[in-house]
Amino acid sequence: MMILTYNYTMQFILFLMISIIVFCVPALAETHTLAKDSKTDYLIILSDKATIVEQTAAKELKEYLDAITGANYPIVKESEIDETKPQILIGNTLCTKKLLPNIEVTKIKYDGIVIKSVGNKIEEQEGNQAGLMIRFVNKIAKELEMEFPDVWFETLAYQYTRKAPKLVKPRKNVVVRLCSIECSFLQPLEKVSNNFLNDLKAWSRITDNLFIWDYVTNFSGYMLPQPNLRILAPNIRLFVNHNAMGLLEQDDAYRLGGDFCRMRAWVISHLLWNPEQDENQLFDTFLNGYYGTDSAPFLKQY
Secondary structure: OEEEEEOOOHHHHHHHHHHOOOEOOOOOOOOOOOOEOOEOOOEEEEOOOOOHHHHHHHHHHHHHHHHHHOOOOOEEEHHHOOOOOOEEEEOOOHHHHHHOOOOOHHHOOOOOEEEEEOOOHHHHHHOOOHHHHHHHHHHHHHHHHOOOOOOOEEEEEOHHHOOOOOOOOOOOOEEEEEEOOOOOOOOOHHHHOHHHHHHHHHHHHHOOOEEEEEEOOOOOOOOOOOOOHHHHHHHHHHHHHOOEEEEEEEOOOOOOOOOOHHHHHHHHHHHHHOOOOOHHHHHHHHHHHHHOOOOHHHHHHO
């Protein structure tokens, strides 16, 4: 059995509901059948004091499970549950507290995660928790491959799963999205972020479906300077040289102003089209065309 409790915003709720289902039943078989012949015994359980986020998560999970299986998954308050039926727990329920007695869910930090498994054999074999996640996603990808032959199943190499496993390899229909959130963005990743570089190399050796999630803005203050314009091209080329199949550059999507956000997006777009372009020429082209030839030299100097 694996239990995961996550503290995040709604943008990952659906992903988490697929991969983070807690079964609160006295005895568990190794394989769980959520529905058969458009029927299910499972209940979606909410705390009597469920938050808006938890209520929304339960509603969206029900909509997807109903559509996928053809069954009806009732959403029930925990004070009204039939304890003889298997349960899918959403949020900080009483059963969650029993299963995780030493964890205060409300104190899990943003992006924090708790994993509980029976034994730690897999983690010991793989050297990290990514092995557990990849084995889990591989199983889902294998089970659904025949029904969805053209679909990729994605997971994250993010913080606690960023380091590649020693033994297991992602299946051919599994995409690993490697995230650089902990890295310094003042200098090229190849020069200053040795741990990330080692992780990048390790993942590129075991999968052809490596997708990069990179960060190019100042999340502490979008209007503040983010002096990373000179490292955009070296980092993109680094990803390309390590066989990245795709790249997301997360920038400022909330404000019209900021630290050259339009130029950054324009230069990144051109480099994604052709990473071998001269970034200095791209800067000159944008500054002259957007701000005018009179202002461009001063802005470039800045």
